[in-house]
Amino acid sequence: MxxxxxxxxxxxxKLPTGREWTPVRHGExxxxxxxxxxxxxxxxxxxxxxxxxxEGERDRVAWLAPFRLGSPSVxxxxxxxxxxxxxxxxxxxxxxxxxSAVDLKKAWPSILRQLKLLHELPTEACPFGRxxxxxxxxxxxxxxxxxxxxxxxxxxxxxxxxxxxLDALRAELPRHLIDEPSDLVICHGDACLPNFMVDADxxxxxxxxxxxxLGTADRYVDFSLLLGNARESWTGEADAEAARDCLFDIxxxxxxxxxxxxxxxxxxxxxxG
Numbered sequence: 001m002x003x004x005x006x007x008x009x010x011x012x013x014k015l016p017t018g019r020e021w022t023p024v025r026h027g028e029x030x031x032x033x034x035x036x037x038x039x040x041x042x043x044x045x046x047x048x049x050x051x052x053x054x055e056g057e058r059d060r061v062a063w064l065a066p067f068r069l070g071s072p073s074v075x076x077x078x079x080x081x082x083x084x085x086x087x088x089x090x091x092x093x094x095x096x097x098x099x100s101a102v103d104l105k106k107a108w109p110s111i112l113r114q115l116k117l118l119h120e121l122p123t124e125a126c127p128f129g130r131x132x133x134x135x136x137x138x139x140x141x142x143x144x145x146x147x148x149x150x151x152x153x154x155x156x157x158x159x160x161x162x163x164x165x166l167d168a169l170r171a172e173l174p175r176h177l178i179d180e181p182s183d184l185v186i187c188h189g190d191a192c193l194p195n196f197m198v199d200a201d202x203x204x205x206x207x208x209x210x211x212x213x214l215g216t217a218d219r220y221v222d223f224s225l226l227l228g229n230a231r232e233s234w235t236g237e238a239d240a241e242a243a244r245d246c247l248f249d250i251x252x253x254x255x256x257x258x259x260x261x262x263x264x265x266x267x268x269x270x271x272x273g
Contacts, residue, residue, distance in 0.1 A: 008032060008034070008045055010080070011045055011078050011080060011083060011084075011085040012034060012043055012045070012085060013043070013076050013078065013085075013087060015036065015037075018037075019036060019037050019038055020036075020037045021034040021035070021036060021037075021043060022034060022035050022036075022037060024042070030046075030047075030050060031044050031045060031046045031050060031054065032044070032045045032046075033045075035090075036090075039090055040089065040090055041075055041087055041088065041089055041090055042072075042087070042088055042090055043085055043086070043087045044057075044085070044086045044087075044088075045083060045084070045085045045086075046083065046084055046086075047082060047083045048082060051079070051082065051083055051084040053212060054084050054086050054212075055077075055079075055084060056128075056212060057086060057210075057211060057212035058074055058077055058086050059128075060128055060211045060212065060214040060215075061073065061074050061086075061088055061211050062074045063126070063127065063128070064211060064214065067121060069114070069117045069118060069121075069207065069208075070091065070114060070117075070197075070205065070206055070207025070208065071091070071207050071208055071209070071211065072088035072089045072090070072091060072207075072209060072211075073088065073089045074086070074087070074088055075087040075088060075089055091197040091206050091207045091209060092197065092199065092206050093197040093198045093199045093200065093205075093206040093207075094197065094198060094200050095193065095194045095195070095196070095197060095198075096111055096193040096194070096196040096197070096198045096205075097192070097193035097194040097233070099198060099200070099233075101233055101234055101235045101239070103200065103203060104193075104230070104233050104234075105234075105239065105243075106203040107198045107203040107204070107205065108230075108243055108246060109246060109250065110198070110203065110204045110205040111193075111196045111198065111205045111226075112246060112247050112250045112251070113205070113250060114196060114205040114207065114208060115188065115191060115196075115208075115222060115226065115251075116250060116251055118185075118186055118187075118188060118208065119185035119186060119187070119219055119222070119251070120185075121185075121186040123184055123185060123186060123216050126186050126215065126216050128214060128215035128216065129215045129216045129217075130187060130189055130213060130214075130215035130216065130217040130221070131180065131216065131217060132173070132176060132177055132180050132217070132218060133177065135217070135221075135267060135271055136169070136170075136173060136267070138271045139166060139169070139267055139270035139271045140166060142162075142270055142271060142272065142273040143162045143163055143165075143166045143270060145273065146162075147273030148162040148269070148270055148272075148273055149269070149272060149273060152268075152269035152272055153165075153269045154265075154266070154269075157266070157269075162270060165266065165270065166270060168266075169263065169266060169267055169270075172259070172263055175259075176218075176259075176260060176263055179218070179257070179260060180218045183218050183219045183220060184216055184217065184218060184219075185216070185217070185218075185219040186214065186215070186216060187213075187214065187215060187216070187217040187218070187219060187221050187222045188208055188211070188213070188214055188222050189211075189212075189213025189214050189215060189217065189221065189222070190210060190212070190213045190225065191221075191222035191223075191225045191226045191229075192225055192226065192229040193226075193229050193230055193233065194210070195208055195209050195210045196208055197209060218260070218264070219251075220257060220260040220261060220263075220264050221264050221268075223247065223251075223256075223261060223264075224260070224261045224262075224263075224264040224265040224268070225264070225265070225268060226247070227243070227244055227247065227261070228265045230243060244256075
């Protein structure tokens with residue numbers, strides 16, 4: 001069970017009698033996450049450099065909310081000298097990652113349509129960018145600092161030095177930079193199953209959460225992550241192939257770009273750290 005971090009009481013908003021903040025988990029970034037006891041809100045606390053990233057997430061949540069696609073809204077922002085607390089509204093449902101393979105199969109088309117709604121927003125309206133050049137620079141920085149988390153890498157890459165993985169991607173970079181402008185959309189940026197909420201009874205997606213990486217990017221960024229992450233949930237290859245076909249059918253793509261799918265799936269693990 002997660003424990004309350006010492007000092008978080010100072011940043012967490014005061015609640016009426018009968019309500020409390022319950023520690024839920026630590027995020028991959030090290031952020032501390034709390035759930036309000038009535039289920040209506042979550043608080044995320046970040047320290048040090050992560051506090052600036054949390055401010056970026058706040059701005060993205062606030063920007064997306066008025067489109068009413070199904071996303072949280074900002075309830076409160078509390079900043080201290082070296083820490084910050086973001087409080088956002090909760091979405092109904094459960095993370096898609098908690099569904100059984102049978103239920104995920106039922107919810108899958110709705111999850112894909114949820115992603116399509118996001119991708120259909122006008123890119124010119126979005127002030128946030130995650131273009132490939134900046135993503136690659138981020139990966140180079142993480143590798144240079146020896147901060148790559150091997151647990152995020154594909155099993156076949158975990159024994160390869162991150163510098164070699166980056167060099168292999170660098171060789172492919174020029175052609176993907178050329179392809180990128182034709183498929184720019186508003187990407188979630190971390191389009192994995194835990195970040196799609198689903199009504200467990202109706203199997204309909206209720207929205208998306210964890211928007212810290214939202215921005216204009218190649219839509220294959222989201223495609224690669226969602227397919228790669230969901231593959232672990234299917235009971236067999238036939239289900240995985242059907243899920244893949246469904247994604248590209250819903251997004252109107254008759255001939256998926258296999259090279260781009262593989263490229264972005266290998267690049268993403270190098271950008272965390």
